Structures are given as structure tokens and as C-alpha cells.
Amino acid sequence: MTQKIIAKEELYKQLNSLAKDFEIIGPKDLFNKGFFYERLDSAQELYLGEGFTTEPVKKFFLSPSEWLFNCQYNNGKNSLEELSLPDKKRIIIGVRPCEARGLILLDQVFGSQGYKDEFYLNNRRRTIIIGLACAKPDAACFCTSLAGSPVESRGMDVIIFAKGDEEFILEIVTDKGKEIFGALGQVLNETEKESHALEKEKNKELVIPKIKVPESLCSIFEDAYWQEVSRACLDCGICTFLCPTCHCFDLVDEQRKKLRCYDGCAFADFTVEASGVNPRPTKKERYRQRVFHKFEYFKKNFGENLCVGCGRCIRHCPVKIDIREVVTNIPVTENK
Amino acid sequence: MENVYLPNLAEIVEIKQETLDVKTFTLKFCDEAARQSFDYKPGQFVEFSVFGEGEAPFCISNSPTRKPNIECSVKRTGKVTEALHELDIGDTVGIRGPYGNGFPLEDLKNKNLLFVAGGIGLAPLRALINYCLDKRDDFKAITIVNGARTSKDLVYKAEYEVWKGAKNTQLHLTVDCNEENWTCMVGVVPKILEQIRPTCQDSVAIVCGPPVMIKYTMPVLLKLGFCEPSIITTLEMKMKCGLGKCGRCNIGPLYICKDGPVFNYAQVKNFIHQ
Amino acid sequence: MTEELRNKAKELLKNKQVELIIGYQRSPDGICAKPCFIDKETDTDLLIWDTYCVYNLSNYLKEYAGRKVGVIAKACDSKSIVVLLQENQLKRQDLFIIGVECRGVVDEKGAGFAQKCKSCLSSNIPIYDYLIKEREQTRKPLEDDDEYEPIRKIEAKVLLERFKFWQQEFKSCIRCYACRQICPLCYCPKCVADQTQPSWFSKAANLTGNFSWNVTRAMHLAGRCIDCGECERACPAGIPLREINKKIEKDIKELFKYQAGANQEQKPFFACFEKSDPEDWIK
Numbered sequence: 001m002t003q004k005i006i007a008k009e010e011l012y013k014q015l016n017s018l019a020k021d022f023e024i025i026g027p028k029d030l031f032n033k034g035f036f037y038e039r040l041d042s043a044q045e046l047y048l049g050e051g052f053t054t055e056p057v058k059k060f061f062l063s064p065s066e067w068l069f070n071c072q073y074n075n076g077k078n079s080l081e082e083l084s085l086p087d088k089k090r091i092i093i094g095v096r097p098c099e100a101r102g103l104i105l106l107d108q109v110f111g112s113q114g115y116k117d118e119f120y121l122n123n124r125r126r127t128i129i130i131g132l133a134c135a136k137p138d139a140a141c142f143c144t145s146l147a148g149s150p151v152e153s154r155g156m157d158v159i160i161f162a163k164g165d166e167e168f169i170l171e172i173v174t175d176k177g178k179e180i181f182g183a184l185g186q187v188l189n190e191t192e193k194e195s196h197a198l199e200k201e202k203n204k205e206l207v208i209p210k211i212k213v214p215e216s217l218c219s220i221f222e223d224a225y226w227q228e229v230s231r232a233c234l235d236c237g238i239c240t241f242l243c244p245t246c247h248c249f250d251l252v253d254e255q256r257k258k259l260r261c262y263d264g265c266a267f268a269d270f271t272v273e274a275s276g277v278n279p280r281p282t283k284k285e286r287y288r289q290r291v292f293h294k295f296e297y298f299k300k301n302f303g304e305n306l307c308v309g310c311g312r313c314i315r316h317c318p319v320k321i322d323i324r325e326v327v328t329n330i331p332v333t334e335n336k
Numbered sequence: 337m338e339n340v341y342l343p344n345l346a347e348i349v350e351i352k353q354e355t356l357d358v359k360t361f362t363l364k365f366c367d368e369a370a371r372q373s374f375d376y377k378p379g380q381f382v383e384f385s386v387f388g389e390g391e392a393p394f395c396i397s398n399s400p401t402r403k404p405n406i407e408c409s410v411k412r413t414g415k416v417t418e419a420l421h422e423l424d425i426g427d428t429v430g431i432r433g434p435y436g437n438g439f440p441l442e443d444l445k446n447k448n449l450l451f452v453a454g455g456i457g458l459a460p461l462r463a464l465i466n467y468c469l470d471k472r473d474d475f476k477a478i479t480i481v482n483g484a485r486t487s488k489d490l491v492y493k494a495e496y497e498v499w500k501g502a503k504n505t506q507l508h509l510t511v512d513c514n515e516e517n518w519t520c521m522v523g524v525v526p527k528i529l530e531q532i533r534p535t536c537q538d539s540v541a542i543v544c545g546p547p548v549m550i551k552y553t554m555p556v557l558l559k560l561g562f563c564e565p566s567i568i569t570t571l572e573m574k575m576k577c578g579l580g581k582c583g584r585c586n587i588g589p590l591y592i593c594k595d596g597p598v599f600n601y602a603q604v605k606n607f608i609h610q
Numbered sequence: 611m612t613e614e615l616r617n618k619a620k621e622l623l624k625n626k627q628v629e630l631i632i633g634y635q636r637s638p639d640g641i642c643a644k645p646c647f648i649d650k651e652t653d654t655d656l657l658i659w660d661t662y663c664v665y666n667l668s669n670y671l672k673e674y675a676g677r678k679v680g681v682i683a684k685a686c687d688s689k690s691i692v693v694l695l696q697e698n699q700l701k702r703q704d705l706f707i708i709g710v711e712c713r714g715v716v717d718e719k720g721a722g723f724a725q726k727c728k729s730c731l732s733s734n735i736p737i738y739d740y741l742i743k744e745r746e747q748t749r750k751p752l753e754d755d756d757e758y759e760p761i762r763k764i765e766a767k768v769l770l771e772r773f774k775f776w777q778q779e780f781k782s783c784i785r786c787y788a789c790r791q792i793c794p795l796c797y798c799p800k801c802v803a804d805q806t807q808p809s810w811f812s813k814a815a816n817l818t819g820n821f822s823w824n825v826t827r828a829m830h831l832a833g834r835c836i837d838c839g840e841c842e843r844a845c846p847a848g849i850p851l852r853e854i855n856k857k858i859e860k861d862i863k864e865l866f867k868y869q870a871g872a873n874q875e876q877k878p879f880f881a882c883f884e885k886s887d888p889e890d891w892i893k
């Protein structure tokens with residue numbers, strides 16, 4: 001894996017020169033609103049500091065609202081019109097390791113088994129991901145407790161590490177990344193490589209393990225515990241929409257077009273049936289479903305927890321529900 | 337581009353009014369190639385689109401041995417079904433599918449079959465009943481118990497004579513309360529089962545109906561000696577995409593649209609409360 | 611104050627005056643607060659009161675309708691309880707309101723007190739059963755602070771500019787509906803946004819749908835919103851929701867001399883009229 005050091009100016013120059021063939025997307029500092037991924041006109045608009053974006057990069061792959069096809073109605077006959085997929089290539093820079101891992105988990109749902117979702121896969125194919133390693137995790141981060149790390153490059157094509165204010169260390173991960181950024185910067189010498197490796201180890205330690213996921217949650221399905229932990233929940237959907245791994249959606253017909261938009265088990269009418277019966281009538285069932293889907297059911301189907309420890313749900317929950325606390329304190333019974 | 341959300345166009349060729357709020361639609365695929373290649377197992381369902389209104393899942397209620405047209409029975413309950421009931425012969429709709437696992441046909445071969453249906457629950461079972469009758473010699477004795485709240489709620493009345501007359505086949509009809517001019521049995525389905533006492537030897541029970549009927553029928557079947565893997569049912573939760581992706585029908589580690597909707601009792605009793 | 615609060619809570623539970631107390635406890639990060647639900651005397655020691663107690667707990671009251679519940683209420687929270695009572699969503703005899711004189715709460719997104727606190731007369735609590743007074747000096751509202759200053763800034767823009775301003779803001783709405791869920795006065799069993807027969811506006815998170823959603827919600831709160839500010843605090847996209855609601859509040863105050871949540875005897879805004887109401891646009 002090639003490791004180089006480059007000046008910020010050189011990286012920005014390269015990004016700007018690519019702007020005619022690629023859409024450049026990266027975090028922007030929107031002052032008292034927070035950091036958000038936006039399409040950039042120039043690399044100078046980038047924010048590559050320590051703050052974390054509110055919305056994860058997931059929205060550029062599984063779109064929050066997407067039209068799937070149109071239906072025309074002419075002379076009393078319906079006919080379907082397919083929409084062409086966007087083909088503009090993109091570079092998304094500033095993606096944190098947790099978000100990139102989230103994409104790998106989403107690939108399992110939308111790309112691997114059974115039906116392949118071309119809308120999602122097309123977005124994956126036309127995107128180059130430049131990850132940004134985390135220099136300073138905050139109190140809500142817990143990626144290392146879930147087999148993640150603030151300095152890993154899984155799911156990325158290139159990863160950059162901030163070195164002071166004016167330089168980055170750049171690691172090329174895939175051929176896609178090499179094609180675009182392989183020519184930049186100077187190769188690290190041995191001393192530099194060593195100190196970089198040490199730095200990475202140090203950063204990993206900064207993320208304090210804060211969650212302990214029980215082996216199996218099944219024994220505590222029926223338990224007053226869920227009533228207690230979900231009491232403050234508002235059923236609002238922020239945790240779902242800001243999560244890099246949540247992917248539930250709704251299919252709606254609007255004006256003869258098929259819309260796919262974000263949805264979630266947090267919403268009260270997610271499971272309401274035509275008869276009006278709702279198998280998850282209260283917050284207790286819905287919050288329990290969230291925890292179980294992430295730490296039990298997905299694990300059973302795909303072998304991993306559906307959570308990357310990014311901390312967004314904790315940072316932005318309006319009533320400070322902390323999923324780490326909820327999962328760690330699950331009163332698991334010792335015997336099966 | 338293979339768009340898994342894009343339906344095939346189908347034309348409504350026949351509409352039958354089964355009860356006050358249930359209609360059966362016969363559909364013919366508009367595209368000849370799609371019509372010939374569409375194949376399914378009894379128990380599978382399709383996502384039915386009424387363009388401009390929405391999409392909803394319905395089981396295919398005619399047997400694949402009677403292709404190429406398919407039939408869906410729809411009860412008028414909400415936005416999509418209301419719009420569907422307003423449609424006429426000749427209108428086009430969208431069909432996506434078939435989805436789901438279908439009935440485990442291999443496990444039913446050479447067995448006595450007990451079909452237990454309540455109200456519109458007869459719809460998915462009809463596909464299987466007619467399949468079995470079309471391949472009559474693959475199965476042993478067939479007993480059908482079909483109940484509804486009133487005689488007006490009984491569906492597929494046109495089939496009853498055919499079923500009664502089939503080889504080694506019995507049909508028991510029942511309504512919840514006695515009515516004028518009603519000559520068949522009276523009582524809820526679980527009670528009728530207790531009266532008929534169908535044999536559990538070498539038998540499989542296939543049950544479908546409203547949740548309350550299923551709840552009280554299961555213990556009766558167990559008491560009659562049916563073992564849990566030989567009681568099969570088809571579940572319905574709110575389904576949307578049919579592809580195991582949107583999360584709505586997720587129950588435990590399973591998705592009703594992908595791993596079901598047909599399950600046996602051993603699987604179902606674990607998550608009947610979820 | 612915390613001591614007094616805990617003692618009162620203990621007393622209420624002991625005497626079975628209430629089954630449950632909704633208050634604030636320390637959050638897992640050790641610094642901030644979060645809502646808590648106490649039904650045992652022994653748990654009353656979890657209750658806290660400080661500048662981080664920003665939540666409007668009256669939002670939870672509708673879930674416990676029919677049960678005797680105690681709730682901690684600041685001046686702003688108390689006003690939303692008034693509106694809920696005016697609209698018959700709660701029964702007065704089921705509530706035991708512990709009013710607290712607050713010195714201002716911290717708005718976590720920025721530094722310093724929340725914008726809404728700057729012009730608040732925090733000792734003016736319109737409804738309570740027991741009052742916990744502030745021992746130290748109550749912070750007086752800034753004399754020359756004009757609570758409508760941000761509104762006037764937007765009003766000063768020409769129409770097209772104003773429209774562009776709000777278009778820019780609503781573009782980032784993600785339709786999480788947190789604003790609706792956290793608002794104590796959004797209690798419709800089936801929100802207009804979730805209705806399908808008919809479907810009133812698009813579910814898509816595009817500008818048209820977002821505009822419809824946010825404006826509809828503001829309109830449904832006209833004459834009812836008491837500016838607890840929770841919607842803006844909850845919004846992950848940082849949309850200045852208070853400014854929309856406050857604009858309508860300002861118009862209603864100026865045109866009709868009506869202020870929501872002032873006292874329980876008052877009728878809801880749209881349920882009353884005066885002969886002096888302006889009607890010069892009726893030709």
C-alpha cells in the first residue's frame with residue numbers, strides 16, 4: 001500500500017482539476033448548523049477538520065428520495081417509462097472510516113443476496129471514496145467496540161490523514177484510487193512511515209470502548225427493560241435517518257411516479273396493516289425492534305452487527321437516548 | 337438496466353364480485369413473453385400496482401396449472417384496494433413478482449391434506465387446492481373446512497360443487513351463526529374441526545384466516561394430534577417491496593416477503609407475539 | 611432547588627397524589643440532562659434541576675392521559691400545558707405541576723443561553739400546583755432585547771428575497787419529523803403528513819414537499835405555539851424553525867392582541883373573536 005505525504009494545496013489542486021470530469025462532494029462547514037456533505041464548486045470550500053458531519057455519506061448511495069420509474073397514461077392505456085440512471089462520476093472526500101464500513105454493510109442488503117438494487121449499485125460504481133481518518137474522536141464515538149477503527153481504510157479507495165494544518169498523509173488503497181491520486185505527493189521514508197504507524201495506533205486508543213453487545217438478545221425479548229429504556233423516545237426518526245447503516249424505505253406512488261423515500265421502524269405507522277392493526281403499537285416494541293434488528297437479527301443473517309459505532313444517533317437524539325447504554329445494560333440471563 | 341422495482345403491465349380481463357367487499361381480478365400480461373415465462377408456486381404473491389395510487393401485495397389465488405392468466409382476490413380496505421375496486425375490464429395494472437417461498441409441495445406429496453380457511457383466507461389456499469386437484473394422484477385424501485362470519489362472506493362459491501365432486505375430497509362449509517336457508521354446518525372453524533375430527537395420520541394441515549381464527553385453531557389441531565411441522569400457515573404482515581429490503585415485514589431475522597409468507601407452526605409460534 | 615424538588619416528588623409519590631413524576635435526570639455523558647420517569651420514592655434522588663434541563667416535558671403528558679401524573683415545568687413548558695388544557699387534551703385534576711423558576715437553559719448547539727430565554731420572564735409561570743422559587747437572583751430579561759428582532763430582519767427583505775431565504779433553509783429538511791414529535795402541541799393521531807386518502811403533500815425530501823410540510827406545520831400551530839423552542843433544538847438540519855412560528859405569533863399579537871398560553875381561562879385563538887378584530891380586507 002503506497003503511503004505518501006502531500007501538501008493540502010496539492011490535494012486541492014488535483015481535486016479542482018478533476019472537477020470537470022467528476023462531481024466533487026465533501027463536508028462543508030455551515031457554521032452554526034454543523035457540517036454537511038455538499039457538492040462543491042471548488043476544493044477551497046472543503047472542511048477537513050475534526051468535526052463530524054451530521055448526515056452520513058449514505059445519502060449519496062441510498063438516496064433519501066428517488067424516483068424509480070414513471071407511468072404514462074395515453075389514450076386510456078398505461079405505459080411504463082424507465083428512468084436513466086445518473087452516470088456522472090463522483091469523488092466523495094472526507095468519508096470517515098465508520099461511514100465507509102456502513103457502506104460495506106449496506107452492500108450486503110442491496111447488492112449481494114437475491115435481488116440487486118441497480119440504483120444503489122450504480123451509485124457505488126460511479127463513486128471514488130477518499131476517506132478521512134479521525135484525528136480526534138468525540139465522546140459519542142465507539143467504533144472500536146464494534147470491530148471498527150478511526151484509522152482503517154476498509155471501503156475506501158484512498159485514505160488521508162491530517163498532519164498539521166497544511167499537509168496530509170495519503171494512502172492508496174485500491175486501483176481506482178491509484179488512477180486518480182497515484183501521482184501525488186512524495187513517498188514516505190522509513191522514519192516517517194514508523195511515526196505514521198505509531199500515530200495511527202495512538203488514535204485507535206482515543207476511542208474508548210463503550211458498548212458491550214451480548215452474544216444473543218433473544219432471552220430478553222419479553223422484558224420490562226424495553227418499556228423503561230424507550231420511555232423518553234419521541235418516535236422521531238432522527239437516529240434512523242442519520243445512521244450510516246439504517247436502510248428501511250417506503251415505496252409511494254406520487255403523480256404517476258414511483259418514489260422511494262427513507263422510512264424507519266421508529267415511526268408509529270411503519271407496520272400498520274390495512275385492517276388498522278399494528279403489531280408494534282407502542283414505543284416499547286419499536287425501540288426494541290431497532291435494537292434487535294441491529295444487534296441480533298442482522299447478525300444472524302449477515303454475521304455482523306448493523307452498527308458501526310459512529311455515534312450520530314447519540315449526538316443528535318433530542319432526548320439523549322444512548323444506544324450504548326441501552327445495549328450494555330441489557331439484563332441478559334446467564335443460562336439459556 | 338434491470339430495475340427490480342419495475343412491474344410488468346397486465347390487463348384486467350375479468351372481474352368477479354365474490355362478496356360485498358371482495359373482488360377477484362383475472363389478469364393477462366400485456367407482454368407475450370412475460371405471459372409465457374411467468375411461473376410460480378401456489379402460495380407465492382405478487383406486488384400489484386394501481387398506477388398513481390400505490391402498490392400492495394396479494395397472493396395469487398389460482399393454481400399455476402391453470403396459467404397463463406393469474407387471479408388475485410382483493411378485499412376493499414384502504415387506498416390501493418379502493419382504487420383497485422374502481423377499475424374496469426380492460427384497465428392496465430402493474431404486476432411484480434412472484435415473490436415469497438410458496439407452499440412446500442414436496443412435503444405435501446402422498447399425504448392427507450386438511451385445508452382450514454376463514455373468510456378471505458381461502459384465497460391463497462385456493463391456489464393450492466386446485467393445484468392438488470389438478471395433480472390428484474400425487475395426494476391422498478383432501479378435506480376442506482371453509483368458514484366465514486356469514487354466508488355472504490364466503491368466497492369462491494363457484495368452486496364448491498367442483499370440490500365436493502372431486503375424487504376422495506370432502507368439503508365442509510360453516511358460518512358463525514345460524515341463518516335462514518342455511519343447510520351446512522354452524523359454528524366457528526375451530527369448533528367445526530373438533531366435530532369433524534380429521535385424521536392426523538400421515539396428514540398435513542394448511543391453515544389461513546384472520547388472526548383470531550388462527551389463534552384458536554392451532555391448539556385444536558395440536559390436540560387432534562397434528563405435530564408442529566405438519567401445520568402450515570401463510571402469514572401476512574405489512575409488506576412493501578417484496579424483495580426483503582425495505583424492512584417493513586421484518587420479523588425476527590426473517591422477512592415475510594422473502595423467507596415466507598408460508599411457514600410451519602414450529603417457526604410461527606416463536607414470533608406470533610412479535 | 612434540587613433538594614426541594616426531590617422532597618416534593620417523594621411526598622407526592624408517598625401520598626399517592628401522583629402515580630408518576632416526569633422530570634429531569636443526569637444524562638449518560640455526566641454533564642447534560644435527559645427526561646426521566648419516576649414511579650418509586652427511592653428513585654426521586656435521580657431528579658435534578660439545572661441549566662441543562664432544556665426539554666419540554668409536557669410533550670409526554672398525552673401518553674399518560676387518564677393517569678395522575680406530576681410534571682416539572684418551566685415557564686415555557688407551563689404555557690404549553692395551558693394550551694393543552696384549553697384544547698381539552700388533558701384534565702386539570704390529573705396533573706400536578708411543579709413549577710420551577712428558571713434562570714435560562716443552555717442551548718447545546720451554540721454557547722450561552724438559548725435564544726428563547728433572552729426575552730423570557732421566567733418567574734411568570736401561568737400554571738402550577740407547587741412553585742420552586744429561585745433562591746438567588748432571578749435573571750431578568752434583557753431590557754432592550756427585542757424578541758422579534760430576527761423576525762424583523764427577515765421581514766425587511768423583499769418578498770422574493772424572503773422566499774429565496776426559506777427555500778435555502780427548507781432544502782436541507784430531511785423530513786425526519788422530529789419537530790413534530792417533540793412539539794407538545796402536535797398531537798394529531800394521524801398527522802396530515804402521514805395521510806394517504808388523500809395524500810396532501812409529497813413524502814419526498816425535495817423542496818416542494820419540504821416547503822409544504824414546514825409551512826403546513828407552522829400554520830397548524832398558529833395561535834397555539836408558545837415558543838418553547840424544542841423544534842429548532844431538535845432539528846438536525848439546523849433550520850431556524852422558531853422564526854417561522856414567531857412570525858405568525860407576532861402577527862397574531864399585533865393584529866388580534868392574542869398571546870397563546872397566557873391563562874387557562876382563555877379560549878383557543880381560532881375559537882374566539884372580538885368585534886374589534888381587523889377586517890379591512892373583507893370587501
